[in-house]
Amino acid sequence: MKKVISFMLLSSLTCFADSQELKVLGRTVIYENGSWVNPEEPKFKAKEPKTWLKRNYVRHYMQGSEEITDSIIKINWQGLVEASKTGNKIPMRDFIKLFRFKKTVIAAKKHPEAVIVPVGIAAGSAAEGSKDTVMATVGLIKNTGKITLKLLKFIAKPLTKTIELQK
Numbered sequence: 203m204k205k206v207i208s209f210m211l212l213s214s215l216t217c218f219a220d221s222q223e224l225k226v227l228g229r230t231v232i233y234e235n236g237s238w239v240n241p242e243e244p245k246f247k248a249k250e251p252k253t254w255l256k257r258n259y260v261r262h263y264m265q266g267s268e269e270i271t272d273s274i275i276k277i278n279w280q281g282l283v284e285a286s287k288t289g290n291k292i293p294m295r296d297f298i299k300l301f302r303f304k305k306t307v308i309a310a311k312k313h314p315e316a317v318i319v320p321v322g323i324a325a326g327s328a329a330e331g332s333k334d335t336v337m338a339t340v341g342l343i344k345n346t347g348k349i350t351l352k353l354l355k356f357i358a359k360p361l362t363k364t365i366e367l368q369k
Contacts (some may be wrong), residue, residue: 224351238265239313259315266313267320268348273305285366321335 222236233241238261239345246257276299278292287291 224355227349238262243330262313263319264348265317266309266316269309269313270306270316272300273309274299353363 222232223230223234224232230240232238235241239258240261243258244253244256247253278297278299281292281296284290
């Protein structure tokens with residue numbers, strides 16, 4: 203177990219503190235702009251079957267579900283970290299944003315996988331009609347993995363600035 207944890211910490215050290223990019227074992231998991239989707243990925247075109255296999259549907263699902271979740275509730279953690287370093291106050295409207303439906307529609311159009319998968323799971327669950335069935339969706343696994351990666355990135359980041367207290 204210790205070997206696995208040390209391996210994960212070493213692999214998370216490839217993250218850069220200033221950027222949002224995350225590399226694990228030399229492969230980019232999260233790109234420079236914080237997106238799961240490769241920015242050079244060719245666009246999906248229904249009339250061109252060659253583009254169908256070039257789209258990374260899992261990453262689009264992850265990016266889309268993150269955008270939809272952020273459009274419902276988004277907490278500015280970076281602003282909180284900066285405020286804790288400087289001691290400044292954050293206005294509540296800048297710290298937490300709720301129910302931005304236009305962003306939900308934009309995310310659903312850009313990444314339809316984020317809508318199709320949960321609707322399919324809900325339809326399958328409703329079709330079964332069984333009581334007391336608990337389903338773990340891909341979104342739950344994705345959120346757990348994302349939180350774990352961000353925690354590893356936070357742990358791997360060294361302390362860069364000391365704050366002097368004024369008397």
